[in-house]
Amino acid sequence: DQQVKQNSPSLSVQEGRISILNCDYTNSMFDYFLWYKKYPAEGPTFLISISSIKDKNEDGRFTVFLNKSAKHLSLHIVPSQPGDSAVYFCAASERSSNTGKLIFGQGTTLQVKP
Amino acid sequence: GAGVSQSPSNKVTEKGKDVELRCDPISGHTALYWYRQSLGQGLEFLIYFQGNSAPDKSGLPSDRFSAERTGGSVSTLTIQRTQQEDSAVYLCASSLWGLAGIGGELFFGEGSRLTVL
Numbered sequence: 001d002q003q004v005k006q007n008s009p010s011l012s013v014q015e016g017r018i019s020i021l022n023c024d025y026t027n028s029m030f031d032y033f034l035w036y037k038k039y040p041a042e043g044p045t046f047l048i049s050i051s052s053i054k055d056k057n058e059d060g061r062f063t064v065f066l067n068k069s070a071k072h073l074s075l076h077i078v079p080s081q082p083g084d085s086a087v088y089f090c091a092a093s094e095r096s097s098n099t100g101k102l103i104f105g106q107g108t109t110l111q112v113k114p
Numbered sequence: 115g116a117g118v119s120q121s122p123s124n125k126v127t128e129k130g131k132d133v134e135l136r137c138d139p140i141s142g143h144t145a146l147y148w149y150r151q152s153l154g155q156g157l158e159f160l161i162y163f164q165g166n167s168a169p170d171k172s173g174l175p176s177d178r179f180s181a182e183r184t185g186g187s188v189s190t191l192t193i194q195r196t197q198q199e200d201s202a203v204y205l206c207a208s209s210l211w212g213l214a215g216i217g218g219e220l221f222f223g224e225g226s227r228l229t230v231l
Binding site for chain 1: 118145147149155156157158159162164170172205207209211219220221222223224225
């Protein structure tokens with residue numbers, strides 16, 4: 001049972017344009033969502049997060065949007081840079097259940113072309 | 115170093131052998147996680163340790179998999195009688211408090227790549 005889904009395995013955008021990565025979840029108990037970035041041969045690194053009490057969180061070029069009714073979140077990167085090329089994972093947790101367990105999606109490989 | 119350290123970085127073993135993977139979390143972090151990433155797949159949750167609480171083992175795929183965390187610090191993931199489908203990158207992560215968003219950001223190691231022939 002895939003509770004967190006990233007249906008697009010890959011995305012290619014031109015440098016300077018917007019990258020939009022999508023994520024869907026099925027568990028309505030999830031109340032905290034995160035995005036991680038992973039370069040080859042490295043561990044994932046935290047990028048940005050959002051609580052279910054918000055619908056938007058912005059940090060520099062990165063913005064995460066949450067649509068609770070649709071159980072959907074997205075990560076916007078603008079403007080995209082070649083250094084953003086990596087695998088992006090969304091993750092979700094039931095923080096209210098007092099667990100730190102994070103459930104990850106399958107990842108989306110972003111390629112930003114110069 | 116200051117980050118999460120995993121060893122070995124690469125392990126090749128024969129089917130049926132036992133393997134141990136080690137994780138040194140960031141000092142002071144109370145929560146420790148094991149995930150694995152099979153080829154072309156996402157990060158699959160395996161097990162989660164939080165302080166002195168009983169670990170959340172709900173992600174372990176079979177009873178061939180076990181993990182320990184000694185003294186609230188170093189953790190060892192053991193896979194007995196390895197199978198070819200166990201081939202994956204095994205990632206360890208630690209966090210300060212273990213609750214996402216409350217000092218709960220996960221810091222990952224570089225992973226241990228396991229190949230079962």
